[in-house]
Amino acid sequence: MKALKKRIRNIPDFPIKGIQFKDITTLLSDPASYQRAIDLMAHRHFQKGVEAVVGIEARGFVMGAAMAYKLGIGVILVRKAGKLPHKTVAAEYTLEYGKDRLEIHEDAVRPGMKVVVADDVLATGGTVSAVVDLLKRQGAVVVECCFLAELTDLRGREKLKGQKVFSLLKFRD
Amino acid sequence: MKALKKRIRNIPDFPIKGIQFKDITTLLSDPASYQRAIDLMAHRHFQKGVEAVVGIEARGFVMGAAMAYKLGIGVILVRKAGKLPHKTVAAEYTLEYGKDRLEIHEDAVRPGMKVVVADDVLATGGTVSAVVDLLKRQGAVVVECCFLAELTDLRGREKLKGQKVFSLLKFRD
Numbered sequence: 001m002k003a004l005k006k007r008i009r010n011i012p013d014f015p016i017k018g019i020q021f022k023d024i025t026t027l028l029s030d031p032a033s034y035q036r037a038i039d040l041m042a043h044r045h046f047q048k049g050v051e052a053v054v055g056i057e058a059r060g061f062v063m064g065a066a067m068a069y070k071l072g073i074g075v076i077l078v079r080k081a082g083k084l085p086h087k088t089v090a091a092e093y094t095l096e097y098g099k100d101r102l103e104i105h106e107d108a109v110r111p112g113m114k115v116v117v118a119d120d121v122l123a124t125g126g127t128v129s130a131v132v133d134l135l136k137r138q139g140a141v142v143v144e145c146c147f148l149a150e151l152t153d154l155r156g157r158e159k160l161k162g163q164k165v166f167s168l169l170k171f172r173d
Numbered sequence: 174m175k176a177l178k179k180r181i182r183n184i185p186d187f188p189i190k191g192i193q194f195k196d197i198t199t200l201l202s203d204p205a206s207y208q209r210a211i212d213l214m215a216h217r218h219f220q221k222g223v224e225a226v227v228g229i230e231a232r233g234f235v236m237g238a239a240m241a242y243k244l245g246i247g248v249i250l251v252r253k254a255g256k257l258p259h260k261t262v263a264a265e266y267t268l269e270y271g272k273d274r275l276e277i278h279e280d281a282v283r284p285g286m287k288v289v290v291a292d293d294v295l296a297t298g299g300t301v302s303a304v305v306d307l308l309k310r311q312g313a314v315v316v317e318c319c320f321l322a323e324l325t326d327l328r329g330r331e332k333l334k335g336q337k338v339f340s341l342l343k344f345r346d
Binding site for chain 1: 182187188196204208245255259
């Protein structure tokens, strides 16, 4: 994992002072690193009956789309408010630096449907725990929340108690 | 292509009256349709020296990430203003219903680098032509602009003159 970690660029004080932002674009644009990261995130879900990967806007679309393609299943989009054109159900959540609202099409998941949630970085866990609640309210079974990277000091896992969580790369700050 | 076209849901009057919005989420969440669409969009670029797929925020991230994964290359993100953490170069463009600004990391492409631009829908072509200009200014060679769907009546191709354009599914309205 060391080689993959090195491909992530640290940007101090973005988007506000004091935040060490993990820039994943440098990993995504490196062919070998990108392929390896997606393989490692996807392989653990092979032949376990997962029916879709749920990608969270916007960088979660990258992880979710590639993982779903690799797994031979579909990808479901969770989007910022007002972006999805059909009838939606929504969840509000608190960000590391702000507040926001996410939506999913009301017919995107069926009761009992097994899904994996994908995003790029697990920080405080506010976003993904809102998405998990939303999916459960719709009757989906969230098999795992799967991240490229995790900022362990922000303790996002605590917000996801009772939920299986996987992160490929762990950062202390 | 008929089976794939049927998987796209038409939403009248979204986001404003008079627009027939093509909802691609119903195609993306269907495993066979999603796999087939990505295969058909990616296969044409196999072994032609393409070094990266450029995905346009946000639904272009889905197409771009999956295509790049399939092709064994990296994915480069073009994002809305203020989203990319490192130094960026920007392009302004006019949308079908509004104005906006896109950015790319200034070190995302090298001079002479062969890239394919991916997005979900070619409408008026304003967004993608701004992205093509931006990439060319950075010295990239844009091999093709590749779309899941095209709204042919909006004549986006005319804005992309001199540029190779491919769309998998064509809609008249």
